[in-house]
């Protein structure tokens with residue numbers, strides 16, 4: 514497992530955490546599964562997930578959204594950067610902006626906002642030198658205005 518995880522970085526740590534998670538799931542549910550979380554409330558599932566080794570609020574939100582289909586919005590660096598540039602109210606870091614950004618995006622748009630912000634952040638809305646001239650959402654964005662860009 515460690516060998517597989519090494520290319521993503523922190524292979525040894527992640528492998529150890531995954532083994533601990535497997536043990537914790539087996540202890541709680543009798544087998545290695547997340548299926549029982551679908552019967553929990555969102556708050557209960559989030560609380561259980563963040564009790565697992567190495568699982569922080571963002572990872573828990575990702576599991577809630579991708580696996581359990583809850584209408585939450587995990588805020589990573591791309592979501593945070595795009596939200597800030599669009600003019601949503603944010604704080605300095607993704608983790609401290611989680612609640613602000615999530616509550617500003619309607620539940621039915623959160624999944625789409627998350628996946629599209631990541632794709633956009635990797636291709637056009639780059640951290641340095643965003644490609645605003647090619648951006649399809651240019652006219653809704655505050656960033657070029659604030660920077661005085663002409664496109």
Ligand code: SF4
Pocket residue numbers: 595598599637638639643644645646648649650651654655656657
């Ligand atoms: S206009 Fe520029 S800063 Fe705004 S979303 Fe598009 S690429 Fe990002």
